[in-house]
Amino acid sequence: QWTTDDFKSxxxxxxxxxxxxxxxxxxxxxxxxxxxVKQMTKQRHSKKNIKKCVYNExxxxxxxxxxxxxxxxxxxxxxxxxxxxxxxVPGGDLFKWIELKNRFTPDQTRFYMAELLEALDVLHKxxxxxxxxxxxxxxxxxxxxxxxxxxxxxxVDPNGVKDEDPATQTDLxxxxxxNGAGKFSGRQHLASQVGTAHYMAPEVxxxxxxxxxxxxxxxxxxxxCLYGSPPFHAYDLTDEAGRRSALKKCVLNHKDVFPxxxxxxxxxxxxxxxAERFLLGVVCDKSERLTIEQLRKEPFFESLDLANIHLMxxxxxxxxxxxxxxxxxxxHPYKSLPRADDCGAWKDNSLEWANYEFDREAFELQRPEALxxxxxxxxxxxxxxxxxxxxxxxxxGTIVV
Numbered sequence: 001q002w003t004t005d006d007f008k009s010x011x012x013x014x015x016x017x018x019x020x021x022x023x024x025x026x027x028x029x030x031x032x033x034x035x036x037v038k039q040m041t042k043q044r045h046s047k048k049n050i051k052k053c054v055y056n057e058x059x060x061x062x063x064x065x066x067x068x069x070x071x072x073x074x075x076x077x078x079x080x081x082x083x084x085x086x087x088x089v090p091g092g093d094l095f096k097w098i099e100l101k102n103r104f105t106p107d108q109t110r111f112y113m114a115e116l117l118e119a120l121d122v123l124h125k126x127x128x129x130x131x132x133x134x135x136x137x138x139x140x141x142x143x144x145x146x147x148x149x150x151x152x153x154x155x156v157d158p159n160g161v162k163d164e165d166p167a168t169q170t171d172l173x174x175x176x177x178x179n180g181a182g183k184f185s186g187r188q189h190l191a192s193q194v195g196t197a198h199y200m201a202p203e204v205x206x207x208x209x210x211x212x213x214x215x216x217x218x219x220x221x222x223x224x225c226l227y228g229s230p231p232f233h234a235y236d237l238t239d240e241a242g243r244r245s246a247l248k249k250c251v252l253n254h255k256d257v258f259p260x261x262x263x264x265x266x267x268x269x270x271x272x273x274x275a276e277r278f279l280l281g282v283v284c285d286k287s288e289r290l291t292i293e294q295l296r297k298e299p300f301f302e303s304l305d306l307a308n309i310h311l312m313x314x315x316x317x318x319x320x321x322x323x324x325x326x327x328x329x330x331x332h333p334y335k336s337l338p339r340a341d342d343c344g345a346w347k348d349n350s351l352e353w354a355n356y357e358f359d360r361e362a363f364e365l366q367r368p369e370a371l372x373x374x375x376x377x378x379x380x381x382x383x384x385x386x387x388x389x390x391x392x393x394x395x396x397g398t399i400v401v
Contacts, residue, residue, distance in 0.1 A: 001357070002076040002085065007037060009336035013329050018044050022337055023088060023326060031233030033326050035073065038084040039337065042353065045082065053152035054082060055356070060151040062358055064126040067310055068119035070139065070149040076360040078340065082356060089147055091140025091318035098135055103228035106272055108151040108315045112138070113222045114301050115309060121219070121292045123209040128154045130183075131209065133217035133226075134196045142323075144314030155209055197244065198230045202252050203286045212286045215295070219282030226275060227265040231258055231283065258283050274299040 007024035014021040017116035019040035026033040037264040045051050071087035094112065098104070104112070116138060125128055130137075139147050155311045201216035232254070234246035250257050262279065265271045271279070278300035281290040290298070296306050305312065318328055 002074045002083075002359070004078065004083070004337040005340040007035070007337060010034075010336075011326050011329075012332035012335060013326065013330055018050075020335075023324065024337065025324070027368060032323065034088045036086045036088040037337065038086065040082050040084075042077075042080055042082060046352070056154050057151040058079075058356070058358055059083070060123075060126075060128055061232075062152045062360075062363055064123060064128070066122050068115070068122055068146070068148055069151075070147050071360075072358070073170055073360045075356055077356055078338070079352050081338075082353060084259050087147075088323075089139040090142050090323070090325055091144060091316075093136050094138045094140070094146075094364070095135035096328060096330075097140070097316060097345040098225065104225040105315070106226065106275060109222055109225040109275070110300060110304065111309070111312075111315050112146055113218055113225070114304050114306055116148070116218055116221075117215075117292050117295060118306065118309060119146065119148040120211070120214050123148070124157065124214070124292070127157055129209055129211050130154055130214050131198055131204075133201050133221070135221065140314075140316065140318055140328075142318060142320055144317045145310060157209075157211060187267060188400050197247055197251075199233060199241075200251060201286070202254060205248055205251060210286070212289050215282055215289055215292065216286075219279055222275070223261070223265070223271075223279055223283070227261075227268075227270050254283060255285075274302075296392075354394035 006027055007022075008027055009022050009024055011023040012020060013023050013036060018036060022039065023039050024035050026035065040054065045054055058072065058075050061069060067072070070089060072084060073087070074085040076083050080293075116133070120133070122129065128147070128151075130151065131327045132150060137148060137150040139149060141147060199217040199220050201213035203210070204213045220231060232247055232250040234243040234250065237243045237246055262271060262276065266276065278295070278298050281295070281298065295301065320327070
């Protein structure tokens, strides 16, 4: 069983209203292994909807393991906190890079929007909708490739079923800082205005959920990458309620608003013709929006080998002095994880967080194909493998042979 005593705290990567993300080093390891540990308070996550976000993120990262998602190695708890042990991605998030460069070149935009579409394609084929696509939730690896994180708002694709109060839901679980960086400075200003509503599709504002809304967010972010500001905003208003209302009206009236913003960006020379065609194909009504498969054939992505984009040289390469370099993250005062003895490890007397624990190695051994590999050497061939989900928490199961 994992505890905080398995790690040595090195730095704070991010902090938010709901938790803290630490850069840690595994203590008992033959090699130097670094992780990002997200610490969240049980008290702040005790409400049903917020707790669901925590389990959602764990389940998605446990089941949909692939090159495009930040790796989840373990989850555990003590008396006061729950923890996620994740891959440390040292390149920082795309919000940081946009702040640094103000805008991306067409080639930089093309590459990272293509990688984002590949990540979303994997997620959608697993039956999930992300619902919170934004720059903060995309991080760069040491080599400069994109990885997606923060799956707390993920939802099983309901094929257009009405959602619960989407404007509130978006702010519900995004207060936890990710393993890139939390919401500070410029991002704090953005969050205090409208949360992530800049990237909400019109159908989301009407309470509908579907993979098409993730594709809309890609288009909005592509415009922001190229132009340097989002197509829908209400920066001239001072009160938060007024900004939210005005932004919602802009998005719902996108047929008039977006072409005007696009023309302004074109006048300044920031939108090449192939990018304009791509943007008009995604920042539009849901019924007209291109699918990811259709977008792969768009001229905007013609220069990329999308099937092998993970093998291509990324246009941005983070500067790093070593595997624990934190230069791509905002500075935070140092603090350490609590000692296991000091925080009552394994105390969950009310069973409120029953079955929260997850271990990657144990989970991989539960997969039917992994068990088959184990049974082959002993000559056992006449068997049936199934998953018994009644013996474990939702989304995770136990092997029955």
